[in-house]
Amino acid sequence: MTARAAHDVVAYDPSSFEGLQFHRAVDAFRSGTDTPRDYLERCLATIAEREPVVRAWAFLDEEGARRQADSSTGRWRDGRALSPVDGMPIGVKDVVETKDMPTEYGCAAFSGNFPRRDNAAVAALRQAGAVIVGKTTTAELGGPQPPATTNPFHSGHTPGGSSSGSGAAVGAQMVPACFATQSASSLLRPASFNGNWGLKPSQGAVNRGERQAGSTAAHGAVAACPEDMWHVAIAMAGRAGGDPGWPALRGPGDLPPAHRPFTVAVMETEGWPDLDPASHEAFEQVVEQVRAHGVTVLRREDAPVERFERALVGATALTTSLLAWEYSWAFRPVYEANPQGVSERGRQFFLDRADEMGPAGYEAALQEQNVVKQAYVAVSGRVDAVLSPASAGPAPAWDPDVPAAAGVTWxxxxxxxxxxxxxxxxxAVNAPLMSVRGLPYGVQVMGRHGDDARVTAIAHWLREIVTPVVL
Known part of the structure; x- marks a missing residue:
């Protein structure tokens, strides 16, 4: 274990851990006993303290953030706040464009890339008064090659990917919320590993701007509480709308009230055998608490659930194949211009896989995807939500400074x-309700397309009724 991995260990307990919760500060902004500028300075102090080990940021714009926070301070003082996120310090995942900071995609081939324009969702956050502190780290090109970011609860473990820095920055109490994206498990897994609340919206529900290459990609939010998570998502969708051809995320301006479901299904996926005994037991304890509140729980012995589970066999490879083909058209010119600027893992993931598929393979993958969707219709029509672990247990050990780890698949x-x-x-929403071996581990709540508010309300209900599990 390296010197860096040997320290910065903080045992996580979901019943007592409390990250930054911006929504609790706004009354003090109104009364003048606190200001967005002072709030930002506290965030910057934490960043200065923890960033040398956590490494959550690809770029920081402290002076720009201070100017934004000063403007927000004036608006709160004058009773002209633009939204519930006015003055909220936010990190933006470095896969979307920002007019005042570089956008380098965690990739050496994009070093120095500076488009000088805002992604649609970033523009929406600015319009809502959010304070953009900087760009958070990402796995290379949003793929499997990790950045140097470490887990804020144990620096010898991964923060997840590809929204690595966003999850870690919230978990390290550097900022209350971050912009994150997901094409496969890129938001929910970091949320689970870092003790975040995380919303991966319905496909197309938040305008991705220039990020339209991947058909499964979505813009979302991670935060230390569901209130801030929801406020960020609504701020983006309410101003930028949805993707072309898709309706925007809809719901109340504040966190949807807690809603008890009548029936839920437990989803195991092909990751179920990879759960260690403690992670399995922690999740089952949550399920039993849900059942104890009068909720009907469907499992694999129920026919529609079993058919869905069978359809999910190979879902990870199917999703990554779809992504590889779609993103290869965006990334291939970059690789051809600078092959040394893309890692071997990145090349294999995006380009080699796409070459093996070809157009016929992609069309076959689309047909397989449709089979999974149809199987889900049969399940989702009978339940209010689907519950599962958000990740295959807590964050695995990972040290990017050890070259021998280069052969790890994920x-x-x-x-x-x-x-x-x-x-x-x-x-889908990650609810940080479990801890295994001192590390965060989340519960996933998934619903039907367009049911973002309802899924969030059910996750809110889980926060109200579940006694967090610590094993």
Whole structure:
């Protein structure tokens, strides 16, 4: 274990851990006993303290953030706040364009890339008064090659990917919320590993702007509480709308009220055998608490659930194949211009896989995806939500400074559980309700396309009734 991995260990307990919760600060902004500028300075102090080990940021714009926070301070003082996120310090995953900061995709081939324009969702956050602190790290090109970011609860473990920095920055209490994206398990897995609340919206529900290459990709939010998570998502969708041809995320301006479901289904996925005994037991304890509140729980012995589970066999490979083909057209010119600027893992994941597929393979993958979607229709029509672990247990050990680890297939963790919502285009929320071996471990709540508010309300209900599980 390296010197860096040997320290910065903080045992996580979901019943007592409390990250930054911006929504609780706004009353003090109104009364003048606190200001967005002072709130930002506290965030910057935490960043200065923890960033040398956590490494959550690809770029920081402290002076720009201070100017934004000063403007927000004036608006709150004058009673002209633009939205519930006015003054909220936010990190933006470095896969979307920002007019005042570089956009380098965690990839050496994009070093120095500076488009000088805002992604649609970033523009929406600015319009809502959010304070953009900087760009958070990402796995290379949003794929499997990890950045140097570490888990804020144990630096010898991964923060997940590809929204690595976004999840870690929230877990390290650097900022209350971050912009994140998901094409496979890129938001839900980091949310699970870092103790975040995370919303992966319905496909197309938040305008991706220039990020339209992947058919399963979505823009979302991670935060230390569901209130801030929801406020960020609504701020983006309410101003930028949805993707071309898709309706925007809809719901109340504040966190949807807690809603008890009548029936839920437990989804195991092909990741179920990879759960260690403690992770399996922690999730089952949550399920039993749900059942104890009068909720009917369907399992694999129920025919529609079993058919769905059978359809999910190979879902991870199917999703990554779809992504490889779609993104290869965006990334191939970059690789051809600078082959040394793309890692071997990135080349294999995006380009070699796409070459093996060809157009016929892609069309076959689309047909397989449709089979999974049809199987899900049969399940989702009978339940209010689907529950599963959000990840295959807590964050696995990972040290990017150890070259021998280069052969690991999924250095940012097994994506099997979080991938399903992307393949289906369904909304999903990570609720940080479990801890295993001192590390965060989340519960996923998934619903039907367009049911983002309802899924969030059910996750809110889980927060109200579940006694967090610590094993």
């Amino acid at each position: 250095p940012t963790g097994n994506p099997a559980f979080g991938t399903v919502s992307s393949l289906l285009g369904a909304p």
